[in-house]
Amino acid sequence: MLQILAQLIVSGISVGMIYAVIAFGYQLTFATSKTLNFGQGEALMLGSLVGWTVVAYTGYWLMLPVVLAFGLVQGAVVERLGVRQAIKTKSESGWIMATIALGIIFRNLAENIWGRDALKFPSPLPETPIALGGVRVLPMEIAIVVGAIAMMAAVELFNRRSIYGKAVVATANDRDAAGLMGINTGRVITFSYALSSLAAAFAGVLIAPVTSTGAAMGGALGLKAFAVAIIGGLSSGVGVVVGGVILGITENLTGYYISTGYKDVPGLVLLLLVLSFRPAGLFGRATIKKV
Amino acid sequence: MLKIEKLVAGYGKVRVLQEVSITVPKGQLVTLIGSNGAGKTTTLRAISGMLKPESGTVMLAGADITGMPSHEIAKRGLAHSPEGRRVFSTLSVADNLELGAFTRAIGARPRGEIRQDRERMYEMFPRLAERRAQFAGTLSGGEQQMLAMARALMLNPEVLLLDEPSMGLAPLLVEEVFATIARLKERRVTMLLVEQFAAAALDVADYGYVLENGRVTVSGEAAKLRGDPAVRAAYLGAAH
Numbered sequence: 001m002l003q004i005l006a007q008l009i010v011s012g013i014s015v016g017m018i019y020a021v022i023a024f025g026y027q028l029t030f031a032t033s034k035t036l037n038f039g040q041g042e043a044l045m046l047g048s049l050v051g052w053t054v055v056a057y058t059g060y061w062l063m064l065p066v067v068l069a070f071g072l073v074q075g076a077v078v079e080r081l082g083v084r085q086a087i088k089t090k091s092e093s094g095w096i097m098a099t100i101a102l103g104i105i106f107r108n109l110a111e112n113i114w115g116r117d118a119l120k121f122p123s124p125l126p127e128t129p130i131a132l133g134g135v136r137v138l139p140m141e142i143a144i145v146v147g148a149i150a151m152m153a154a155v156e157l158f159n160r161r162s163i164y165g166k167a168v169v170a171t172a173n174d175r176d177a178a179g180l181m182g183i184n185t186g187r188v189i190t191f192s193y194a195l196s197s198l199a200a201a202f203a204g205v206l207i208a209p210v211t212s213t214g215a216a217m218g219g220a221l222g223l224k225a226f227a228v229a230i231i232g233g234l235s236s237g238v239g240v241v242v243g244g245v246i247l248g249i250t251e252n253l254t255g256y257y258i259s260t261g262y263k264d265v266p267g268l269v270l271l272l273l274v275l276s277f278r279p280a281g282l283f284g285r286a287t288i289k290k291v
Numbered sequence: 292m293l294k295i296e297k298l299v300a301g302y303g304k305v306r307v308l309q310e311v312s313i314t315v316p317k318g319q320l321v322t323l324i325g326s327n328g329a330g331k332t333t334t335l336r337a338i339s340g341m342l343k344p345e346s347g348t349v350m351l352a353g354a355d356i357t358g359m360p361s362h363e364i365a366k367r368g369l370a371h372s373p374e375g376r377r378v379f380s381t382l383s384v385a386d387n388l389e390l391g392a393f394t395r396a397i398g399a400r401p402r403g404e405i406r407q408d409r410e411r412m413y414e415m416f417p418r419l420a421e422r423r424a425q426f427a428g429t430l431s432g433g434e435q436q437m438l439a440m441a442r443a444l445m446l447n448p449e450v451l452l453l454d455e456p457s458m459g460l461a462p463l464l465v466e467e468v469f470a471t472i473a474r475l476k477e478r479r480v481t482m483l484l485v486e487q488f489a490a491a492a493l494d495v496a497d498y499g500y501v502l503e504n505g506r507v508t509v510s511g512e513a514a515k516l517r518g519d520p521a522v523r524a525a526y527l528g529a530a531h
Contacts, residue, residue: 163389163396170379170390176341177377182365182394182446 003134008252010132014141014210016248017148021203022225023232023240024152025196030234031172032185032192035083035095037075039103040200041222046106047071047201048213049114052121060124060209067201075197078102079190087189103218110215118216123209144206151202152237155195168192224264227271233281243282246270292317292481293338293369293450298347300337307333309505310347315450316498318479320472322513324489324526325502331485332374334502335452338483339371340364352449366399368449372456376439380428384419387427387438388412391445403447412441415471433464440471444480451475451482458487469495489526493517501526 022044026036037043050070055063082098085091125143129136159165170178171188178185203221204213211217228247232239247267255263274282293315301307307330315321323331336342338349340361349357356364361371370391379387388409394400413420416437422430427438436456443451453472457465465488473495475482486492493499496513501522509522516522 163393166382166386166390167393169382169386173379173381174377176361177373177379178390179361180339180341180365180371180373180377181390181442182362182397182399183390184360184362 004256005253006133006135008256009249010135010137011141012249012252013245014144014248015207015251016245017145017241018203018207018221018244019225019228019247020232020240020244021148021151021199021206022221023229023244024155024237025199025203026226026229027234027237027240028155028192028196028199029079029083029189030229032168032175033083033087033189035087036099036226037078037083037193037196038096038099038226039078039106039222040196040225041218041220042103042106042110043071043074043078043197043200043218044204044221045213045215045218046074046110046204047197048121048204048208048217049110049119049215050201051205051208052114052119052213055122060122060205064202064205067205068198071198071201072194074106074201075194076190078197079193083189083193084186103222107215107218114215116215118212118214121205121208121213125209138210140209144210147202147206149241151199152241155199156237220264224267227267229281230271231274231282233283236281236283239281239283292352293483294348294350295334295338296348296350298334298337298344298349300333300342300344300347302333302342306345307505308337308344311502311505311507313483313500313507315481315483317481319497320476320482320484320495321498321500322484322486322489322492322496323500323502324486324492326526327487329502330505331502332454333505335371335373335454335483335485338364339369339373339452341371341373365446366394368400368446369452370443370446370448370450371452372439372443372454374454374458376432376435378427378430378435378438378442381426383424384427384430384438385409385423387442388419388445391442392447394446400447405445408445408447412444415474416441433460433467436460436464436468437471440468444475449481451480453482453484455485455487457491465491489522490517493527 022040025040030036047067047070051063051067054066082102083095086094086098123140125139129138159169167183168188171183171185175185228240228243232243250266251263254266295313297310297312298308299310311334325331337344340359343358348355351367351369356367392405395402395405418434419437419441440456456468469491484492493513493516499513499516500507501509
């Protein structure tokens with residue numbers, strides 16, 4: 001009994017970390033521009049499929065930089081085509097429709113290039129589970145957790161240590177004041193979209209060896225990660241990790257103890273509860289403002 | 292150094308500035324006084340690119356900067372300590388100062404010694420030295436004002452715009468702010484100062500402009516404006 005519970009929790013954690021990385025991407029663009037890429041799930045899907053094509057020639061590790069670079073470009077394209085104009089005209093909702101539309105276009109594109117079926121993604125690590133105290137873990141599941149944390153830590157380090165990272169934080173704090181420092185805040189916003197899609201593309205090639213890939217993989221992941229971003233708060237890095245893991249675990253528990261048919265319900269119920277009682281998210285902080 | 296001619300600017304359809312012309316010579320301190328809503332802050336915003344002017348010209352060191360985005364104007368050496376301080380609240384005091392020198396760090400302006408300049412700011416504002424590792428959002432209003440001024444100075448600006456540096460501060464801190472401005476003047480920093488405390492501003496300035504309903508109504512040497520009966524009655528709180 002306990003062993004099953006432990007098993008469900010452990011495999012919930014790795015899925016949860018994928019949600020966390022995508023949700024982290026939502027946070028990146030929200031911080032600088034107060035906008036989100038609702039095609040984030042499709043960014044993950046595209047990254048994953050590009051990785052699937054490239055991995056056949058290069059192997060897994062050399063494929064990673066190609067996919068990350070692709071993610072950067074794809075995110076920058078989304079910002080230029082879908083978001084920039086909406087920010088310029090201070091449109092409240094233009095970016096919502098534009099990023100959803102771009103997501104649908106990307107999905108159609110992917111269906112035409114790679115087809116509609118799920119594709120098996122070669123795993124860089126052995127596919128036999130390791131037994132850890134009675135719990136069976138795939139090496140790739142461990143790699144997901146490590147990769148996800150490394151990715152978020154790298155961005156955090158960049159933001160805290162480098163002058164360009166500080167310029168990103170400054171833009172998030174106060175865009176006008178950042179402009180007065182000589183920071184090209186329009187470029188910072190493009191960059192945060194690029195980084196956000198990079199995170200999604202990275203998540204896509206992390207999870208693909210475990211779940212397979214395909215043009216349809218993005219929608220549900222993007223939506224669940226959105227729930228995680230709301231649950232964890234759009235401003236808290238720790239929040240998305242905790243939120244992602246909570247969602248990953250509850251999904252697994254519900255799927256096993258209740259029914260796989262209800263797998264998605266608890267996360268969305270949690271989302272509704274958080275929206276009602278803590279709209280800033282479980283870890284969202286009220287920003288300090290002095291007048 | 293800074294020359295504004297017939298500047299017209301506003302928000303949407305509301306025109307705030309009507310052909311404002313101001314000259315700030317190199318090494319001088321010019322002050323812009325006037326009542327609330329006269330357009331003082333709007334003037335500074337239109338100069339630094341936070342607001343796009345409708346017409347008129349802004350010349351910085353002989354180059355036309357009218358309508359440029361603020362980050363381009365900063366690269367040309369104009370620093371603006373804005374109304375409401377606008378410090379970066381989730382960054383440390385040290386990081387705020389470093390970002391003041393962003394244009395230098397990326398090579399858009401002469402680099403010089405950024406770290407040494409920061410130490411100089413700590414000497415000038417000892418309170419900031421004590422709080423260098425703290426988030427700027429946790430500072431008191433007076434400390435945030437010091438930080439906003441120090442951050443602007445980190446640009447090594449050709450011209451420094453100061454918007455209401457005394458706003459909301461206790462009287463003792465107001466004195467400190469004006470003492471700092473006087474020290475900057477001794478160092479020949481070219482400044483355009485917007486102030487509600489007109490008397491104190493005219494005491495420290497070389498030259499003054501009075502703004503009324505978006506127009507310059509009176510201008511002249513600061514000493515003369517202090518003696519002008521109309522200015523005294525309207526802005527210096529003198530008895531009639």
